[in-house]
Amino acid sequence: MIPKEIFQKIRRIQIRSSHQVDELLAGSWNSAFRGRGIEFEEVRPYQIGDDVRSIDWNVTARSDQPFVKLFREEREMSVILLVDMSRSVEFGTVSQTKRELIAELGATIAMSATRNNDKIGLTLFTDEIEKAIPPRKGSRHVLRIIRELLYCQPVGTGTSIRNAVEHLNRTCKRRSVVFLVSDFFDSGFESVLKVARRRHDIVPITVSDPGERALPKVGLVRLRDSETGEQVLVDTSSRKNRKQFSELFARKEEQRLTMFRRLQMEPIQLTTGEDIVDPLRRYFHAREQR
Structure with a gap:
């Protein structure tokens, strides 16, 4: 039995996502993924x-x-949400955490798929596979996906995109549209992603927070890596330190974008505290044009 306060939060995100589907995605879904539901006979x-x-x-x-x-x-399409639940997605310095942003995004995608009579599945991962829900249809199934996105208590703390994609390659034999949602604080997964994209239509979605791009000027602070627990003392009053912090994030971001270009993937980039509608609208319209 779902506690009342949890059900109310699920209901709120369902209503918000429903409005976003009405506003943006329902009319563009089939057009954006047209031609993907074709099988050799x-x-x-x-x-x-x-x-x-x-x-x-x-x-x-x-x-x-x-x-x-x-x-x-094919009469229907299978959609898979492959979602990072590592400790780093609990981070947030604005009106929401990255995990809350992911839940809103996942609910919007799940409802878009269901309204177009497509199946939607969910795989949650950290440095291991936390939960795998096979693709199904129906509003009750969407509610389950929203609940897991919001309240799954992962066992692992780190991130292994390689393990997640290998699990996808082993278990998902039918060609699917796969939304890979993560902050991508990981490396060494390019080769398995290259294998997966030969079978599936993979859409990377990166989530970030403004606090990861720039340090505030607040004096001495102790920063802790949420996945490894490693701590470091940083003087944020130093312009040099703040500049190095921002440059490090920008360098890693550019490396990730370069990798996606090599794989011929076009990522969607989302930031906490910002509306998800515009980035999704741009992506869907770009796919329609292609």
């Missing part, structure tokens, strides 16, 4: 009027006559 001999781009050259070479590939459109 069979080959048949070429007929006059067939598109030459559909010729299967391997079969044609073996049979000495042209054959074309036939495809069928």
Whole structure:
């Protein structure tokens, strides 16, 4: 039985996300992901009027006559939320934490998928797989996803995107749209992500907080790594220290964007305290144009 106060919070985020779906995503969902729900069915001999781009050259070479590939459109699409629940997403210096932002985002995506009769699944990870919910339909299923995003108590503290993507590769055999949501405070996962994108349509979504980009000038502070527990004393009154802090974040961000470009992925970048609608709108409209 869900406690009343928890149910009320779930209900609030459901209502807020519902408005965002009405405002933004429902009309663009199918257009943005058009052509992803296509599966190969069979080959048949070429007929006059067939598109030459559909010729299967391997079969044609073996049979000495042209054959074309036939495809069928799937009636539904599977969407997977692959979500980082490590300790670092509990951080927030404005009106919300990164985890609260992730919950709002996940609810919006889940409701968009459900309204378009698509299945939605959820995998939560830290440095291990915390929970995996298979793709299903229905409003009750969406409520479960929102509840897990808000109130799952992870066992792990660190981040292993490699483990999460390897789990996806093992368990998700059907081509899916995968929203990989994380602050990406991790490395060494590019090779498995490259393998996964051959089968799935992977959309990276990075979440950050303004406090990670710049140090406030407040004198001596003790900073603690939320995932490792390591602590360091920093003099924030030093302009040099503040500059080095900002440059380090900018350098890591640029390295991450360079990696996504190599993988031909276009990330969505979200920041706590800011509306998620505009970044999503820009991304969806860009996909529609393509």
